[in-house]
Amino acid sequence: MATSYIPLLIILGVSVVNAVGMAVASHVLNPSRPTPQKAMPYESGMIPLGDTRARFSIKFYMVAISFIVFDLEAIFLIPWAVRMRELGWGPFVAVFLFVVVLAVGLAYEWKKGGLEWD
C-alpha cells in the first residue's frame, strides 16, 4: 500500500528538521571568539606539515570495487531468498552456480593479493 509510506516521509522530515535545528540552535547560542590557533587543524599539537589532499593507498579503492560486486550479489539473492521454498530445486541450482562463480572470483582476488593489507 502506498499509504503506508506516509509515516516514513514524516519521520524523514522530522529527522531532517532535527538535524538542521541542532546545527542552527548551536550556531545561534554559542559564542564565537576565533583565534588563528583555533583555526588550525588539530594534529596532536604539532604544526601540520604537508597537504592533507595527498595520495592514499590504492587498497581502499580495491575494497570499494569488491564491495560493489559482492553487495550486488546479496541484492540479487534477496528476490530468490523470499520465494526460495516455493521455487524448489531448479532455481536453487541456478543460484548455487551463481554463488560458485562469485566464489571463484573471490578466490582469484584472494590469490592475486587483492585482499592483503600488510
Add this chain to the structure above:
Amino acid sequence: MTPIEPGFWFVAAGAAKVLAVFSIVMVAVAYMTLAERRVSAFIQDRLGPNRVGRFGWLQPIADGIKNILKEETMPGTASRFYFLLGPALAIIPATATFAVIPFAAPLPTPKGAVDMVVADVPVGILYILALSSLAVYGLVLAGWASNNKYAFLGGLRASAQMISYEVALGLSLIAVLMMTGNVTLTEVVRQQQELGLWFVLPLSLAFVFFVVSAFAETNRLPFDMPEAESELITGYHTEYSAMKFSMFFIAEYAHVLTASALMATLFFGGWDVPFWKGDNMFWHDGALIRGFDEAGAPVLAAPSLWITLATLASFAAKTAFFVFLFIWVRWTLPRFRYDQVMHLGWKVMLPAALGYVVLMAGTMLVLAQLGVEFGLRYGLALTGVSGLATLAFFFFLDRDRIVGGAHAKRKFSSGRLASAAASND
C-alpha cells in the same frame, strides 16, 4: 478488530507514532551515553558520573546544554559546506532507521487496531539496509572536509570497514528472509511466533554473522578503527566540537540502538513474549486473528491495552540487553588491527556466510522434499544443521590462520620470518 482506514485517522495515528518513537529514540540515546559511562565505570571498579542529580540522572541533560552552548571551531582550511553536511548526513539516517521496526502488538482504538510500528512498508528490511549504508557518507565527508590528516584517515577507514561488513550483514539477512519468505519485519516476528522458536536457534550462525557485522557497522569496539584514539586522535570527528560533535555521538548511539532492536526483532522474536501464545496476532483478510483452527478457519485475536504494554516491555527488555552487550563487549575486548578487521570481513565472514546461505537453502529444500511442515519439527531440524555449522565455524575455520597476531604469522609462514626471529636472538 479491523485495521484503521486510510484517511485522516491513519495519518494522525502515523504522526503520533512518529513523534512518540522519535522522542523515545532521542531520550534512549541520551540515557545510553549515561549507561555507557556508568557501566564502564562499574566494569573498571569506579563509580562514574553520579553528581548531577540522583545517580547522575541529569547528566545527559547537563551534557546537552554544555554542548549546545560551547564554541564551535572549524579549521580555516576546511571545506565549509561539506564540513556542515557531514554531521547532518550522519544523524538523519540514524534517527530515521527505527521507523520500520515493530515494537509491540497492535493497539485497539475506537477507530480500529493500530499497528505498533511507525511504517509497516512492504520493503521492510531493505529500507534499513539502504538507510544504514547512507551513514557512511556522513563519516567520509566529515573526514575529508576537515582537511586534517587524522580525520581523513579515519574517514577512509570508516568507509572501507563499513562497506566490507555490509556484505556479510546482507548475507546474514538472506538466511532470515529464506525462513520468513517476506521482507517486512512484522512478518519476521509473526513467523517466529508460528514456528514456536526464535530464529536464533534455527539460524544460529546467521546471528553470529549479524552481531559481528553490526558491531563493525556501528564502529564499536573491537572494530572502532575509524576513531582509534591511540592512532588517529578521534578519527573522522577530530575537528568537530560542541553540537556538531554531539550529532556524531547521537548518530553512533542511535545506530547502536537500532542494531540492538534489529537483533531482538530478527533473531529473538521481536515483541513476542516467550512461552505465551496469547500475544500471537496478525492480519488476515482485513481482520486481526491469532491463528487457524483445525478446519482452517481463522480464530479472531483479542488485542487489548495490557497485551500491547506487555509486548512493548518484552521488546524493550530484549533491546536493552543487546545495548548492554554492546557496552560490555567494549570494555572486554581489545581493538583489532586494521588488517585483521579487513581480513575477518573478506576472508572469513564473506565465504562462510555464502556457504551458510547455500547450506541452509539446501536443508530447507530437503525438509520440504521429506514433507516436514513449517513448525516445531522443521525448526528443530534446522537448529541441528545450523548448530553443527556454528560449531564447525568456531572450531575449524579460524584458529589464528587468517586473522592472527604477529605470533601467528611466525607460526604459519615457513622459514624466513621464523629464522629472522631466531637470528635476532
